[in-house]
Amino acid sequence: MSVELYTPIFVLGGIGAAFVVVSMVAGAVLGPKRYNRAKMQAYECGIEPTPQPAGGGRFTVKYYMTAMMFIVFDIEIIFLIPWAVHFDALGWFGLVAIVLFLVNVSIAYAYEWRRGGLEWD
Numbered sequence: 001m002s003v004e005l006y007t008p009i010f011v012l013g014g015i016g017a018a019f020v021v022v023s024m025v026a027g028a029v030l031g032p033k034r035y036n037r038a039k040m041q042a043y044e045c046g047i048e049p050t051p052q053p054a055g056g057g058r059f060t061v062k063y064y065m066t067a068m069m070f071i072v073f074d075i076e077i078i079f080l081i082p083w084a085v086h087f088d089a090l091g092w093f094g095l096v097a098i099v100l101f102l103v104n105v106s107i108a109y110a111y112e113w114r115r116g117g118l119e120w121d
Contacts, residue, residue, distance in 0.1 A: 069117060076105050 083090070083098050090097075112118060 065117065069112060073105070073109065076101075076108075 079101065080098070083094060087094065
């Protein structure tokens with residue numbers, strides 16, 4: 001293989017990098033610089049910000065559990081995409097495998113639901 005095959009990829013990558021650099025510099029130079037107290041505070045989706053102790057503060061375990069449940073179920077559902085793309089080629093084996101997979105995911109989902117892991121307090 002020669003480098004000529006990769007030239008369009010390098011050119012497109014260079015154009016993309018140049019666009020990013022020019023956009024960042026233009027935003028920093030030409031953007032408004034009106035700082036006030038409200039603009040400098042953390043945005044908390046409409047909730048009034050609470051004072052944090054020095055060093056940040058602690059998050060509750062519920063926050064981490066919700067994030068981990070999202071990651072686990074999201075990655076499990078992503079496994080459905082290759083199955084859907086190659087559905088015809090997999091035949092009965094693919095159908096049985098995906099049914100067992102969906103049963104497994106459904107059991108885990110029902111367990112979390114029964115345990116109250118999806119409730120917001």
